[in-house]
Amino acid sequence: MGAREVGLPETVGGGGLPDRVTIWEVGPRDGLQNESAVVPVATKLEFLDRLADAGAAVLEATSFVHPKWVPQLADAEELLAGLDRRDGVDYPVLVPNERGLERALAAGVRHVAIFASATGTFARRNLNRSLDEQFAMFDPVVARAKAEGLAVRGYVSMCFGDPWEGAVGRDQVVGVGKRLLDMGCDQLSLGDTIGVATPGQVTALLAAFGGVERLAVHFHDTYGQALANTLAALQAGVTTVDSSAGGLGGCPYAESATGNLATEDLVWMLDGLGVAHGVDLDKLADTSAWMAERLGRPSPSRVVRALRG
Amino acid sequence: MGAREVGLPETVGGGGLPDRVTIWEVGPRDGLQNESAVVPVATKLEFLDRLADAGAAVLEATSFVHPKWVPQLADAEELLAGLDRRDGVDYPVLVPNERGLERALAAGVRHVAIFASATGTFARRNLNRSLDEQFAMFDPVVARAKAEGLAVRGYVSMCFGDPWEGAVGRDQVVGVGKRLLDMGCDQLSLGDTIGVATPGQVTALLAAFGGVERLAVHFHDTYGQALANTLAALQAGVTTVDSSAGGLGGCPYAESATGNLATEDLVWMLDGLGVAHGVDLDKLADTSAWMAERLGRPSPSRVVRALRG
Numbered sequence: 001m002g003a004r005e006v007g008l009p010e011t012v013g014g015g016g017l018p019d020r021v022t023i024w025e026v027g028p029r030d031g032l033q034n035e036s037a038v039v040p041v042a043t044k045l046e047f048l049d050r051l052a053d054a055g056a057a058v059l060e061a062t063s064f065v066h067p068k069w070v071p072q073l074a075d076a077e078e079l080l081a082g083l084d085r086r087d088g089v090d091y092p093v094l095v096p097n098e099r100g101l102e103r104a105l106a107a108g109v110r111h112v113a114i115f116a117s118a119t120g121t122f123a124r125r126n127l128n129r130s131l132d133e134q135f136a137m138f139d140p141v142v143a144r145a146k147a148e149g150l151a152v153r154g155y156v157s158m159c160f161g162d163p164w165e166g167a168v169g170r171d172q173v174v175g176v177g178k179r180l181l182d183m184g185c186d187q188l189s190l191g192d193t194i195g196v197a198t199p200g201q202v203t204a205l206l207a208a209f210g211g212v213e214r215l216a217v218h219f220h221d222t223y224g225q226a227l228a229n230t231l232a233a234l235q236a237g238v239t240t241v242d243s244s245a246g247g248l249g250g251c252p253y254a255e256s257a258t259g260n261l262a263t264e265d266l267v268w269m270l271d272g273l274g275v276a277h278g279v280d281l282d283k284l285a286d287t288s289a290w291m292a293e294r295l296g297r298p299s300p301s302r303v304v305r306a307l308r309g
Numbered sequence: 310m311g312a313r314e315v316g317l318p319e320t321v322g323g324g325g326l327p328d329r330v331t332i333w334e335v336g337p338r339d340g341l342q343n344e345s346a347v348v349p350v351a352t353k354l355e356f357l358d359r360l361a362d363a364g365a366a367v368l369e370a371t372s373f374v375h376p377k378w379v380p381q382l383a384d385a386e387e388l389l390a391g392l393d394r395r396d397g398v399d400y401p402v403l404v405p406n407e408r409g410l411e412r413a414l415a416a417g418v419r420h421v422a423i424f425a426s427a428t429g430t431f432a433r434r435n436l437n438r439s440l441d442e443q444f445a446m447f448d449p450v451v452a453r454a455k456a457e458g459l460a461v462r463g464y465v466s467m468c469f470g471d472p473w474e475g476a477v478g479r480d481q482v483v484g485v486g487k488r489l490l491d492m493g494c495d496q497l498s499l500g501d502t503i504g505v506a507t508p509g510q511v512t513a514l515l516a517a518f519g520g521v522e523r524l525a526v527h528f529h530d531t532y533g534q535a536l537a538n539t540l541a542a543l544q545a546g547v548t549t550v551d552s553s554a555g556g557l558g559g560c561p562y563a564e565s566a567t568g569n570l571a572t573e574d575l576v577w578m579l580d581g582l583g584v585a586h587g588v589d590l591d592k593l594a595d596t597s598a599w600m601a602e603r604l605g606r607p608s609p610s611r612v613v614r615a616l617r618g
Contacts, residue, residue, distance in 0.1 A: 009469045009476050012509035160318045167318050195615070198581025199540055200321035224574035224611030225581075228536040231508055259611070265533035272507025272534075302533030302568070306504070 011274040017234050020276040022057055023263060024189070024216060024242045027291075029060040029094060030260060031248025033072045035295060041075045043294055045082050047287070051245060052086045054283035060113070061091045064100035080107040092153060096127075101141050105148060112145050113153040113189075114138050116180055118173045121164040122157060122193075135179055142184045154180035155218070159190045159205060160197035170208045177209065187214050189242055192229065195222025195259065199232035206236040216240035219261045221247065221300075226261035227269060234275070241266060246288030246299035262301030264288060282307075320583035326543050329585040331366055332572060333498070333525060333551045336600075338369040338403055339569060340557025342381045344604060350384045352603055354391050356596070357400075360554060363592035367399045369422070373409035389416040401462060405436075410450050414457060421454050422462040422498075423447050425489055427482045430473040431466060431502075444488055451493045460496075463489035464527070468499045468514060469506035479517045486518065496523050498551055501538065504531025504568065508541035515545040525549035528570045530556065530609075535570035536578055543584070550575060555597030555608035571610030573597060591616075 028048055032039050039047075044062075051059055061083065067074035076093070085091060092111035095101045104112055116138060117123035120131040127134050138154075145152050158165075159173045177188045190205065197219070206212050217233040219226035219242075230241055247262030267281050281303070289308035292299040299305060337357055341348050348356075353371075360368055370392065376383030385402065394400060401420035404410045413421055425447060426432035429440040436443050447463075454461045467474075468482045486497045499514065506528070515521050526542040528535035528551075539550055556571030576590050590612070598617040601608040608614060 009506060009510045012507075012513045015512075017509075196581075197318060198321075198578050200326075200582045201318045203324075204321045221611060222615050223577045224536055224571065225578060227533055228540045228578060231537045231540055262533065268532045269507050269534060269537060272505075273509045302530060306531050 009272070011272060013274045015235075016237075017273055017275055018237065018239045020239065021234070021270060022240045023266065023270075023277050023279060024058045024060065024240055025051055025056045025245060025263060026060045026218075026242050026260060027051070027245035027248045027263070029063050029073065030242075031244045031246075033063060033065075033070050034249045035072055037295075038072050038074075039294070041078050041082065043291075044075070044079055045084075047245075047291055048091075049084060050283070050287040050290070052084075052089050054280050054287055055278040056089065057278055058090045058092065061093050063094035063096075064103045065094065065096045066100075077103065077107055080109065092151070095141060095145075097137055098140055098144065101144055105150075109150070111151040111153070112141075113155055114141055114180075114185070115155045115157065116176060117157050118168050118176050119158045119162040119165050122162055125164075126157070131176070135183070138180070139183055142180075146184045152185050153187045153189060153216075154183075154185035155189045155191055156180065157191045157193040160192045160201055161194055163194055170205050173205060174208050181214060185214075187216055187240065189216040189218045189240075191218040191242075192220055192226075195220035195225065197229050198225055199228050202229045202232040203236055206233065206238065212237045212239075216242060218242035221259040221261050226259075227265055230261065230266060231269070234273075245284060246291055246304050247301040248288075248291070248295075248299075259300055262288075262299070262303065264301045264303035264307075268303050318581070320581060322583045324544075325546075326582055326584055327546065327548045329548065330543070330579060331549045332575065332586050332588060333367045333369065333549055334360055334365045334554060334572060335369045335527075335551050335569060336360070336554035336557045336572070338372050338382065339551075340553045340555075342372060342379050343558045344381055346604075347381050347383075348603070350387050350391065352600075353384070353388055354393075356554075356600055358393060359592070359596040359599070361393075361395045361398050363596055364588040365398065366587055367401065370400045370402050372403035372405075373412045374403065374405045375409075386412065386416055389418065401460070403464075404450060404454075406446055407449055407453065410453055414459075418459070420460040420462070421450075422464055423450055423489075423494070424464045424466065425485060426466050427477050427485050428467045428471040428474050431471055434473075435466070440485070444492070447489070448492055451489075455493045461494050462496045462498055462525075463492075463494035464498045464500055465489070466500045466502040469501045469510055470503055472503055479514050482514060483517050486524075490523060494523075496525055496549065498525040498527045498549075500527040500551075501529055501535075504529035504534065506538050507534055508537050511538045511541040512545055515542065515547065521546045521548075525551060527551035530568040530570050535568075536574055539570065539575060540578070543582075554593060555600055555613050556610040557597075557600070557604075557608075568609055571597075571608070571612065573610045573612035573616075577612050
């Protein structure tokens, strides 16, 4: 059944929502890096092609993390060499350090993302650095990327809660985020890496930054809160939302951190709200159903299950 | 892992949300009536006991629909005879017609719900009545129930979309709802029976009623929108929210209408927002995990899977 064949109400916007949102599609990177099996590069390339065909504006393509840590994305060079880059589609990649940035530059990348932590424990576990030391690692990466004319995104993980530390102070998150912006990051992606946040916390954190122009949100659906949190972020004026086709992915270093917000579930809401985004839901759901077949398990996206289950 | 052992941020309310919400638990009725296998009455009674132990304030216990149509709840009399009614817990039951009401009265019920449709097609399919004819069926039921001093809820299904008719006009929904209120219903439960609604539509429908004091909402998570829609309803001042323990249930007469909003996912959000409701999340998740075992399949609730998966 096509998405438009069910009994859809007419579009009704909410008060004060943005007219348009950029969906930052993380499935090819954040999704596939969490698969236990390595997906063949040809399948990854077809996934990226299909997502571009479906209208994706931003496709986070891969990561230049050392293959020892993320063997699932060890084919980053091969992937980018084979990628059919479309006009108007942005293909950022994750770079953990200077070595990763060199590899990305050699592969012709024009947009990179670094991955910081809002908490000391996760910085130690994920980066082997203290909360402060992580900046010493990122500083030369961002400086070099900016000198090369690249756009730079700064991910901030564990913004709403940390499985080891519990609650995370908003001041601490804002402090980490502002250091990344001061360093030269063009945008921050505020991550609820373990999916514990609720909408009031989202509203409060965004307000604590004193302006959302350079803020994106990255919600995990571990506790089913991702879309409600996204609504709160949209109501606060956020215009970039991270999501993963079919709900692929999570975080391999945090046990309970399964389930990115599914792009289809986000698209369903944005379509109903009349917020433009450019993605064709039917093509996207076809793509996620196709990828779920390749991965050998059903998509966790409610929309994909309802339309293609 | 207990719900409080993960890294929960502190409670932060949203602007203008209610201080307290009544969770109308529909799992024992709306959930179990959709099971292909009939659940033994002893299991149903233990389910109700456990939900009461977890702090449920309203437990929709069963239905007096003719057993030919809903064999899963053919044990309504036996269930109510065996029910350990707790002080302070309300046990409403569904009654489709005068015969059902007589059975409910004989069983000592003090709160009943009737089930109306916002669309002609669903009234025909579910009730074998036209949109107008359904009122002729309900009128004597509500009159008799009120004369007996019972509280009466009126469900309105297909409020946001209908799988056969598509979009449903807000005027039509308000018209059906107001006829039920004029008839004597104390509360309406506005149902998104096929789960297609998005938050702007919720806000608009609630506004079209011109006051939410007597309105409850009943969202299905078919397209992952239930909790975002609930947030919109809370923001509009709604203080009664229907949900189903573990996300049990759906609607047997509408193919795509699977998945009530899971009570656990709702509770997670309300806890984070600081909205009081009285339910203990750990006990509730234990109950849903226990029921999922009895039903032989995992709970669709994200929270139950994260905490008890």
